[in-house]
Amino acid sequence: MLEALLWDVDGTLAETERDGHRVAFNRAFAALEVPWRWSERRYGELLAVTGGRERLLHDMRDRAEAPADPAQRESLAGRLHALKNECYARIVAEAGMPLREGVRELFDDCARAGLRMAIVTTTSRCNVQALLGAQLGAGWRERFAVVVCGEDAPQKKPDPQAYLMVLQALHLAPQQALAVEDAPAGIAAARAAGVPVVVTRSHYFAAFPDDGALAAGPSLGSGAGWRAPLGAPGAGRIDLAQLRAWHRAVVATHEVR
Ligand code: XBP
Numbered sequence: 001m002l003e004a005l006l007w008d009v010d011g012t013l014a015e016t017e018r019d020g021h022r023v024a025f026n027r028a029f030a031a032l033e034v035p036w037r038w039s040e041r042r043y044g045e046l047l048a049v050t051g052g053r054e055r056l057l058h059d060m061r062d063r064a065e066a067p068a069d070p071a072q073r074e075s076l077a078g079r080l081h082a083l084k085n086e087c088y089a090r091i092v093a094e095a096g097m098p099l100r101e102g103v104r105e106l107f108d109d110c111a112r113a114g115l116r117m118a119i120v121t122t123t124s125r126c127n128v129q130a131l132l133g134a135q136l137g138a139g140w141r142e143r144f145a146v147v148v149c150g151e152d153a154p155q156k157k158p159d160p161q162a163y164l165m166v167l168q169a170l171h172l173a174p175q176q177a178l179a180v181e182d183a184p185a186g187i188a189a190a191r192a193a194g195v196p197v198v199v200t201r202s203h204y205f206a207a208f209p210d211d212g213a214l215a216a217g218p219s220l221g222s223g224a225g226w227r228a229p230l231g232a233p234g235a236g237r238i239d240l241a242q243l244r245a246w247h248r249a250v251v252a253t254h255e256v257r
Pocket of ligand 1: 010011021052123125
């Protein structure tokens with residue numbers, strides 16, 4: 001039986017990457033007079049590296065303008081990342097970063113049904129606070145039984161560490177939970193922990209093989225365009241009843257797809 005819904009954050013709850021984190025990184029580069037910027041396309045490539053600080057260090061490997069000394073590089077990445085997170089909080093507060101369609105409704109479904117929810121993300125805690133505080137209000141944290149962020153699980157996705165921590169905190173077996181993810185690293189992390197996954201496709205991960213998912217579609221706000229071998233959804237939003245039906249079907253086969 002489904003006992004908890006485990007939510008990824010960036011790309012899944014909101015389209016935070018292109019107009020949020022990417023813009024914030026570029027503002028941090030400008031503020032520290034770093035002579036490069038990340039285009040939409042380049043940022044898409046860099047999303048293969050999870051974690052903002054790790055992404056910075058990865059990008060610096062190919063930049064002649066980056067400090068050659070590893071310690072200086074680490075220090076620059078740390079300063080850029082801290083400043084990026086401040087810029088991100090301002091963007092989220094000022095410009096707004098709406099929850100994706102169907103997300104708020106699913107939160108409410110879970111609350112009504114008494115189904116526990118958790119956050120399982122590689123992003124920094126301050127970014128989760130900025131996003132969910134703005135979208136759900138000061139009491140956002142009470143909606144989630146557990147919140148695991150990048151600081152808690154330093155082995156970032158696709159490593160299963162964050163998922164394993166959440167399962168342990170909830171006292172659940174993997175198949176008692178269901179993950180909602182948008183990116184290959186997140187799907188791999190959930191599957192490595194044994195947790196079934198539903199994929200809601202996002203801007204940067206609109207088309208990638210999702211064979212490991214029990215269902216994948218463009219939006220939780222509509223049943224259109226879903227690939228769901230365990231049962232096609234209706235035309236309306238993907239609600240908790242639908243997630244429970246997919247979960248029942250996958251658990252009945254004793255196989256995580
Ligand atoms: C997405 C990430 C993060 C964000 C930036 O996490 O990989 O690195 O891009 O956040 P998820 P930080 O999909 O697991 O929510 O700069 O705080 O790392």
